[in-house]
Structures are given as structure tokens and as C-alpha cells.
């Protein structure tokens with residue numbers, strides 16, 4: 001866990017020593033501590049107060065009640081955000097107290113301006129199109145927006161055959177089933193990813209085969225892929241992680257020479273290109289997610305682009321309970337209800353009107369981070385490894401090996417600055433439901449290292465240059481502290 005108790009970390013009892021206060025202020029990196037008697041707030045002490053006290057001749061074993069400030073601004077629980085923000089123009093920290101003068105929280109500029117990891121931007125035509133669904137009563141999966149969303153998505157990715165579904169996980173499952181992956185087949189996929197692809201493979205009854213990843217691209221390692229193929233292998237699922245494309249040329253060569261299906265998991269890679277084509281157009285299918293933190297969102301939602309029209313038609317029948325397109329309530333297959341609603345698609349259509357801008361902004365955010373962080377020693381920055389265009393869904397960096405054990409301290413320190421940074425995925429091979437699929441002879445050292453060292457920095461489309469600078473400074477400060485403390 002890297003979340004901590006914010007009050008505990010910023011407060012001390014009034015009989016504590018100056019040396020203890022110095023330590024606490026050093027740890028909390030806020031430059032201040034609140035002084036309590038029991039739970040009651042009796043004073044505040046800043047690093048400047050301590051410096052001045054020492055210059056006056058106080059020793060480190062003096063008690064802090066002798067040097068704390070007794071006159072300070074506090075505000076009552078329930079004060080309005082507007083009032084607190086007004087006061088924060090005058091002071092950096094405001095303790096919040098209850099009617100018994102007990103400290104219950106505190107406000108600061110940083111806490112007021114929290115920077116989330118990735119938030120949806122819904123300020124285009126989303127509301128208008130969803131209102132249209134409600135006004136016309138087309139709120140389920142029929143109505144014009146589903147087709148429109150599929151058309152716009154096909155056009156954007158230059159693929160001819162798109163199928164909207166309820167989320168990115170069922171997109172993978174539907175693609176696997178539509179392409180004929182069956183129980184007992186082996187499906188090769190990377191060990192470093194979100195768990196959706198392995199779950200989808202398990203739903204089909206096929207056997208997932210986990211392989212290691214490449215240190216730069218974080219996508220599946222092609223040498224490992226070659227070694228993993230057996231006569232039971234029927235499919236490969238490359239994942240384009242954090243927006244960086246997997247090496248599709250090598251993967252497609254291996255697939256062709258072994259007659260294998262390829263399903264590209266593009267959940268994190270809308271707007272990413274491998275050579276001159278959008279990801280998802282190399283394999284037999286490419287799947288996408290529109291969860292709230294993705295490059296475009298429909299709340300929950302997903303899309304599959306298929307290479308062949310015949311597979312698309314089959315998938316559309318399976319998506320709709322396996323029902324015949326020609327005979328009502330005649331089920332040709334054991335199908336699924338994986339349909340997307342017209343309301344989700346309405347949001348999707350509005351998001352597609354903005355998608356090019358969103359992707360350009362993500363790439364500009366990455367350039368800004370690269371500029372701010374390029375001199376941080378030992379930290380690996382993301383980039384374009386090979387002839388690719390990274391869409392930078394989440395700007396993700398890796399700490400050097402010697403700092404991996406401090407990764408969570410860095411996250412913790414940034415959280416105190418009001419910044420939500422995220423550790424990267426845990427290798428699939430380390431989690432209990434999947435341990436049975438691990439091949440003991442296989443080496444997962446790269447996914448293990450990346451998982452311990454990786455940090456995704458805030459990447460929302462509405463970040464300002466100042467926000468990016470604040471995140472970068474907070475990260476650099478956290479790294480400096482780790483270096484000094486060690």
C-alpha cells in the first residue's frame with residue numbers, strides 16, 4: 001500500500017521535540033506540522049519557524065510548544081470550498097477543526113488542485129446526442145448511433161469492419177470465439193498487461209501461454225513468442241501497452257509461418273500506428289476499450305475491428321444472442337449479449353468528433369514530460385521504439401533497478417503533492433488465479449523488473465503546461481529525496 005494517513009503525517013503532540021518535528025517535516029515534504037494536545041489543535045510549526053528558533057539558540061531537544069505559532073488561521077468543518085479557496089490565497093495551509101477545536105483535516109493549494117491520472121473529457125456533443133436518445137426513446141442497442149459509431153471508428157482506423165460491444169474484455173472474448181479459438185487450444189499472450197486478455201482466453205476454455213516482454217516497448221518479446229509456439233497453438237494476442245505498438249511485422253511473420261490467428265489488444269492504443277497503419281489492422285482482429293480512463297470513452301464500451309467481413313457478420317450474430325439475422329428468435333449459436341447501447345454509442349460518436357485532437361494533446365503532453373524529465377538520471381522515458389507512432393495513453397516511465405524498491409515511496413510522495421501517479425501492472429504470472437498457467441522453465445524477468453519500476457504519470461487531456469511542470473517537479477523532488485535518504 002502506498003496510501004497513508006495524511007493527518008498523522010502532518011501532526012505532532014505539543015510535547016514532541018524539535019528534532020522530531022524536523023524529521024516529520026522532512027518526511028511529509030510539506031514544510032509544516034500541526035501541533036496537537038490530545039486531539040485539540042494548539043499550534044502550527046513550519047520549517048522556517050524551526051530555523052528561526054535554532055538561530056535564537058533553541059536546541060533540538062527543546063519541546064515544540066515553546067516555539068510553535070499560537071496565532072494562526074483555522075477554519076470550521078463544513079466551510080464552503082469557495083471560502084477555503086479564498087483564504088488559501090493568503091496562507092498555504094489551513095487546518096480544519098470541529099466544534100471542539102479538534103483537527104479533522106487540512107486544506108492546501110496542492111490538495112485543492114488534485115491532478116488525477118486520467119479523466120474523461122465530455123465537453124463536446126455528448127450531452128446533445130445522449131439527450132437525443134432519451135427524447136426519441138432509443139436507449140437500448142437499436143438506434144442510429146451504434147452504426148454511426150462503428151462507421152466513424154472504421155474510418156478513423158482505416159479498417160472496414162467494426163463491431164461495437166459492451167466493453168473491451170468482451171471485445172476480446174467475442175473476437176476469440178468468432179475466429180474459432182476453442183477449448184484446449186493454446187493462446188500466447190504477454191505476462192505484463194491488464195488481466196482482461198488472459199481472462200478472455202480462459203472464458204473460451206483455451207489455455208493461456210504467458211511470455212515475457214521487451215524492456216523498451218513493454219510488448220511481447222518476439223524471441224519468446226517463437227519459443228512458445230507448439231502444435232496446439234492457435235492464436236496470439238499482442239497487447240499494445242500504454243499506447244506503444246507491439247512489433248507487428250515480426251509477430252505477423254511468425255503467425256503466417258505457423259498459421260496462427262492474431263488478435264491485437266488495442267485497448268490502450270487508440271491513435272497508435274505501427275509503420276503506416278493503425279494498430280488493430282495487422283491481425284485478424286483488433287479490440288478496443290472505452291472505459292472512462294481511456295483515450296476516448298463511452299463510460300463502458302468496446303469495439304472490434306475485423307480483417308474479414310465474414311468474421312464481422314459472424315461476430316455480430318454472436319454479439320446478439322446468436323440470433324439469426326433473417327429469422328426472429330431463431331438461435332443459430334450459443335451467443336452472448338455483448339451489445340453496446342445507443343446511449344453509449346451516442347457518447348462514442350461525440351468522442352470520435354474530438355479523437356484526433358485528444359491524441360495530439362496526449363502526444364504533446366508526452367513531449368512536455370520528456371523535456372522536463374530528460375535529465376533525471378537513470379529513469380527510462382517512453383518513446384517511439386521502431387517505426388511506430390506512440391499515442392501515449394498513459395505516459396509511463398521506469399525507475400532504474402537500484403531505485404525499484406523505492407517506487408512506492410515516490411508514488412506516496414507524489415500523492416502528498418495532490419498528484420495521482422500509478423504503478424504499472426503486476427505480472428499476470430504473480431497472481432493466484434493464473435499461477436497454474438505458468439511454465440516454470442520460462443523467464444519472466446523483464447516483466448518482473450518493469451512491473452516493479454514503472455510509474456504512469458497523469459495524462460489527462462486537460463492538463464496544462466503548469467500541471468505537467470508540477471507533476472514533473474513533484475517526481476524529481478521524490479527521486480531526489482530517495483537519493484538523499486540512501
Ligand SMILES: Cc1ncc(COP(=O)(O)O)c(C=O)c1O
Nearest residue numbers: 167168169194196267289290291
Ligand atoms: C490492455 C487492456 N485490455 C483490455 C482491457 C479491458 O477493457 P474493459 O475495461 O473495457 O473491459 C483493458 C482495460 O481496461 C486493458 O488495459
